[in-house]
Amino acid sequence: MIDLRSDTVTKPTPAMRAAMANAEVGDDVYGEDVTMRKLEETAAQLFHKEAAIFVTSGTQGNQVAVLTHMKRGEEVIVEADSHVFYYELGAMSSLAGVQVRQVPGVRGQMAPHDVEKAIRKENIHFPRTSLICLENTHNRAGGAVLPLSHMQAIADLAKAHHLPVHLDGARIFNASVAAGVSLGAYGDTVDTLQVCLSKGLAAPVGSLLVGPKAFIEEAKRWRKAFGGGLRQSGVLAAPGLIALTEMVDRLADDHRRAKELANAFANMAGLRVDLSTVMTNIVIIDINELTCTSDAFLQELLTNGVIASDFDDGKIRFVTHLGIEDEDITRTIDIVANVVKQHTVHA
Numbered sequence: 377m378i379d380l381r382s383d384t385v386t387k388p389t390p391a392m393r394a395a396m397a398n399a400e401v402g403d404d405v406y407g408e409d410v411t412m413r414k415l416e417e418t419a420a421q422l423f424h425k426e427a428a429i430f431v432t433s434g435t436q437g438n439q440v441a442v443l444t445h446m447k448r449g450e451e452v453i454v455e456a457d458s459h460v461f462y463y464e465l466g467a468m469s470s471l472a473g474v475q476v477r478q479v480p481g482v483r484g485q486m487a488p489h490d491v492e493k494a495i496r497k498e499n500i501h502f503p504r505t506s507l508i509c510l511e512n513t514h515n516r517a518g519g520a521v522l523p524l525s526h527m528q529a530i531a532d533l534a535k536a537h538h539l540p541v542h543l544d545g546a547r548i549f550n551a552s553v554a555a556g557v558s559l560g561a562y563g564d565t566v567d568t569l570q571v572c573l574s575k576g577l578a579a580p581v582g583s584l585l586v587g588p589k590a591f592i593e594e595a596k597r598w599r600k601a602f603g604g605g606l607r608q609s610g611v612l613a614a615p616g617l618i619a620l621t622e623m624v625d626r627l628a629d630d631h632r633r634a635k636e637l638a639n640a641f642a643n644m645a646g647l648r649v650d651l652s653t654v655m656t657n658i659v660i661i662d663i664n665e666l667t668c669t670s671d672a673f674l675q676e677l678l679t680n681g682v683i684a685s686d687f688d689d690g691k692i693r694f695v696t697h698l699g700i701e702d703e704d705i706t707r708t709i710d711i712v713a714n715v716v717k718q719h720t721v722h723a
C-alpha cells in the first residue's frame with residue numbers, strides 16, 4: 377500500500393525507538409522529567425521564545441492557546457478555511473466560548489486590509505476582538521507557504537490594535553525548508569505558536585505550544601484541565617527531540633516528490649491542479665470533471681494500492697512523507713493515470 381493520506385502516518389525511526397527505550401524520565405506534572413525539560417527548552421530556543429510546553433496534539437495546543445489568550449464572548453479572527461475552524465470540532469466555541477470571525481484568504485493569506493476591517497471597534501453591541509490566528513503552511517490551501525512578509529504585515533497591524541497573534545504552525549517546518557526562512561524568524565513575528573512533531577517530522581505523538589513565559593505558565597493550567605498533564609512523558613519527548621534536531625532538513629525530499637506528483641497530475645486530462653499552491657508536501661487535485669464521485673475514485677485507487685483522502689467538494693489530497701520513496705511516486709502516477717482515463721469524457 378502507498379499511503380498518501382497524511383504525513384501523520386509516519387512511524388518513529390529506529391533512532392527514535394532507541395531514544396524512547398533509553399530516555400531518562402520523571403513525573404512531568406511535578407516538572408521532574410529532564411528529557412521533557414530538554415525538549416521544551418530546545419523548542420523555545422528554536423522559535424526565539426522564552427518557554428514551551430508539550431501538548432498531546434496540535435488540536436490541544438491550538439485550543440489551549442485560544443483559552444489562554446481569550447475570554448468567553450470575545451471574537452477570534454481566522455482564515456475562513458483554517459484548521460482551527462474546519463477540523464477542530466468547533467472547540468473554540470464549545471470549549472473556549474468564543475465567537476469565530478472567518479476572513480477568506482487566497483492561498484491561505486488573509487488580505488491585511490480585510491483583517492483590519494474585521495477587527496471590532498469599541499461598541500456596546502460588539503464582541504471584543506482579542507486574537508488573530510494564522511496557519512503556515514496552510515493545510516486546505518494545499519500546503520501553501522505564507523510568506524514571512526505577509527505574516528509580518530498581519531503582525532504589524534495586530535500590534536497597532538494591541539492584539540496578539542497565534543500561529544497554527546502544525547507544518548511550520550515545511551514552510552521553513554521550502555522558503556528558506558529560519559524557525560526563529562517565524563517565531564519573531566508572532567506571540568505564540570503551535571508546532572507538530574507527529575507529522576512530517578515522524579515523532580509518534582505530540583506538539584509544542586511556544587510563547588512568553590507567563591503565557592506558557594497559564595497555558596499549563598488549561599493543558600491540565602484538558603487531561604494533558606502527563607507523567608513520565610520523557611518517552612515521548614525523546615523522539616520529539618530527534619524530530620526537532622534531525623528530521624527537518626529531509627522535508628525537502630517530500631517537497632520534491634510532491635512537485636513530481638503535482639506536475640504529472642496537472643498533465644492528465646480531466647484533473648485540475650493549482651500548481652501555485654504546491655509548495656511543500658501536499659497536493660490537492662480537483663476531480664469534478666471526471667465522470668465518477670470522489671468515493672468511487674478513492675475506492676479505485678485503494679483497489680490498486682494507493683490511499684489518498686477526501687478533501688470535500690470533489691477534491692482529493694495526497695501528502696508525501698518519510699514513508700514514501702521515489703518508486704512510490706512513479707507507481708502512484710501510473711495508477712492515478714489509469715483510474716482517470718476510465719472516467720474521462722471523450723469529445
Ligand SMILES: *Cc1c(COP(=O)(O)O)cnc(C)c1O
Nearest residue numbers: 433434435436459511515544546
Ligand atoms: C494536523 C493539524 C493540526 C492538528 O493536529 P492534531 O495533532 O491532528 O490535533 C492543526 N493545524 C493544522 C494546520 C494541521 O494540519
